Amino acid sequence: MRAPLFIGSEIYRKSTYGSKHPLAIPRVSTVIDLCRAQGWLTPSNYRVSPCAKPSALMAFHTPDYITALQQAERDQAVSDETRQKYALGTLSNPVFPEMYRRPATAAGGSMLGAELIRDKGIVYNPAGGTHHGLANRANGFCYLNDPVLAILTLLNAGLDRIVYIDIDAHHCDGVEAAFHGSTKVRMISVHEAYRWPFSGTLDNDAGGAAFNLPVARNLNDDEFYAILDQLILPATTSFAPQAIVLQCGADAVAEDPLSRLTLSNNAHWHAVTQIRDVAPRLLVLGGGGYNPWSVARLWTGVWATLNRIEIPDVLNPSAQAVLRELTWNRVAGKQPPRHWFETLRDAPNHGEIRSELRNDLKFLAERI
Numbered sequence: 001m002r003a004p005l006f007i008g009s010e011i012y013r014k015s016t017y018g019s020k021h022p023l024a025i026p027r028v029s030t031v032i033d034l035c036r037a038q039g040w041l042t043p044s045n046y047r048v049s050p051c052a053k054p055s056a057l058m059a060f061h062t063p064d065y066i067t068a069l070q071q072a073e074r075d076q077a078v079s080d081e082t083r084q085k086y087a088l089g090t091l092s093n094p095v096f097p098e099m100y101r102r103p104a105t106a107a108g109g110s111m112l113g114a115e116l117i118r119d120k121g122i123v124y125n126p127a128g129g130t131h132h133g134l135a136n137r138a139n140g141f142c143y144l145n146d147p148v149l150a151i152l153t154l155l156n157a158g159l160d161r162i163v164y165i166d167i168d169a170h171h172c173d174g175v176e177a178a179f180h181g182s183t184k185v186r187m188i189s190v191h192e193a194y195r196w197p198f199s200g201t202l203d204n205d206a207g208g209a210a211f212n213l214p215v216a217r218n219l220n221d222d223e224f225y226a227i228l229d230q231l232i233l234p235a236t237t238s239f240a241p242q243a244i245v246l247q248c249g250a251d252a253v254a255e256d257p258l259s260r261l262t263l264s265n266n267a268h269w270h271a272v273t274q275i276r277d278v279a280p281r282l283l284v285l286g287g288g289g290y291n292p293w294s295v296a297r298l299w300t301g302v303w304a305t306l307n308r309i310e311i312p313d314v315l316n317p318s319a320q321a322v323l324r325e326l327t328w329n330r331v332a333g334k335q336p337p338r339h340w341f342e343t344l345r346d347a348p349n350h351g352e353i354r355s356e357l358r359n360d361l362k363f364l365a366e367r368i
């Protein structure tokens, strides 16, 4: 089996959505630095992400939207009409210097990832996972939808059984809209109930293509393992997927400011371990994640897990230095706990499996 490949770019290092935006923080650059410091990333397993050409993006996005996005980057401003029509230049989807090139690079990375696993293999593009993007407008910090573009690339390569698994705290409304009613793509999403974008209710099956599980606040690790065993794994294997695309957003952990879910990062790594060998092709993407320490530690651990590297209890001094250099303009960032600097692994968050979740899992199991 060929070693997993990591797709990255230096465009993410300095780029931010603006100082007041949740994506003011560095994410992918920290993951790259941590993986390099630990000796887990070398020229042989790293690929530079290409910036996707407009024509490639039009496999999903409308030409007028792509033109408007490029124009907004050039002008560094938008008209009222563009703001209304394309949701560009809003608080969520602000104008910033790389507002076309950055998402086009993330999308180029996910499409390259899909091409690299055409025969088989594992690729990790932590800059990907922008699951809210719509064909003709920006949505929820997502200007483009790289998971959709990656899945379309796999379909165009001739595959016809693809499972998309999304464990971000938010529902994957953009991906679901793209593959509503599909018989070739099965979507499985676990997300916090009653949270933006408020779609993905339990009874919504996207024309038979989706399993949606909204979960209550304070989701714990044991509840997540029940979801993995009773929904994610059986719904994946019963589809006999030729490829799996895993959106591994890092915003369902306890310290994330944009959700009320309280997983430890052990949950995500366990999911990666369980999903890793189910299909011959695996593309792992990032997604949400708004605490710079949580995101960096979780996604670095995902890379270690894909490579079957045992995650050390204590990081080496240069990796710790990477984490000590981070800053975060939030109360929780003023005095970060020591384990945010010294370890990747969170303490597990065990708990009881609540009856509401048991019932919802039973409801969905009848459709598997």
Ligand SMILES: [Zn+2]
Residues within 6 Å of the ligand: 168, 169, 170, 249, 251, 287, 288, 289
């Ligand atoms: Zn999210």
